[in-house]
Amino acid sequence: MSVNDGLARRMRLQRLHRHDDGRLLVVPLDHPVSNGPIVRDGQLDRLVGQIHHGGADAVVLHKGALRTVQPRWFRDMSLIVHLSAGTALAPDPDARHLVCTVEEALRLGAHGVSVHVNAGSRGEGRQIADLAAVAEACDRWGMPLLAMVYARGPGVDGRAPAVVAHLAALAAELGADLVKTVLPGAPQAIAAVTAACPIPVLAAGGALADGPDEALRRLDDAMQCGALGVAAGRLVFTAADPAAMVRRLTSLVHDRAQAPLQRAGDPR
Template sequence: MYGNESFGRRLRLDHLGRRGGSGLLLVPLDHAVGAGPLRSGGDLDALVGELAEHGADGVVVHKGAARRIRPARFHDLSLIVQLNASTAMAVDPDAKYPVATVEEALRLGADAVSVHVNAASRTEAAQIAHLAAVAEQCDRWSLPLLAMMYVRGPAVRDGRAPDLVAHAIAVAAEMGADLVKTALPDDPAATARIIAG
């Protein structure tokens, strides 16, 4: 028995790491909204094919990008749809806002969804509230949730400080995330303590 997880959620979580092994390699390809095109004149479908050939377990993309990738690419690769975004051109690039829903991700065939939160940012409250709302929708639809948790904001001197990173990860876990992506401290011992916690 898997505790409180539904069969569907457990199945999807297992599907994320279907290549086996002790790790999980999810490649974020959602940066085009924030920073511009991934590569000038690039072919996203071909890039995803290369990632699959070289052992990636899945890719994180926005809903429009998912439609530019052939469905056959996802026979051996998981699809994670990013649900919020911001651009580097914005007055506050750390302010993330919703751009897709759990239902849209499911219609695309997603194995999971992702939400980015910048803890300590001016809009932290709205971002954590969005993460919590998405977590509730993921519970409703038995869909895994990846939380991209970073410590970024006007008062942050070191977003990789172990206590701050540990706090950001705790927020993700308390809101209901299944997986967390973050910027870990440079010190391996500090990283090991955070993971153990």
């Protein structure tokens, strides 16, 4: 990595971590590729605008979605371009393939990129290799990398503390700057996972089987136990008022911070 590339990465990370508390609220909107439309009226730009007005720090989008989104939303909110894709219709719904490059994301104006890995799945080897290759490209181009890592193998408990700690370690060891994953339920287990991980851990919003209030409670627990942020998409785009939901999440992530945190690799 050249000196200039190192500066570029630090500048982009600093933009992403725009709050002094070092915490992040990321709203992933990569779901249409996996599961189908998330806005039935086709008005993705309106949804991104609501997310912006709610105070999110970043939004995750696939490259094609950017054609319908106004650039004004990214004057202060960061854009993360998702590089992985796979559908629920595939013979292996846990398979993920790279569909965009770091260079392409740079041309699109991205402030960061993200890659999805389903550890324990049949395609784990390919996905890990893809994550490592993207990490190398991010080093070359000075681009922050968010790894979205889940345990999706047969018989694997994706919330087991040892499994989650392994997922976070995988992301850090292969060069990610941030890791999003589903955290354990017990506060002590969450604290152990976040303490062992040298990069910021973002708590995944997860499914809404128990309703949004219960999802928010779990995310609040995660923040109080060492998570440095939240990455919640479904919780936002299924809400009757997405902007109001983002404001609740913004308060949960930023307003309840006890004191500024600093970790190894903190851009500040």
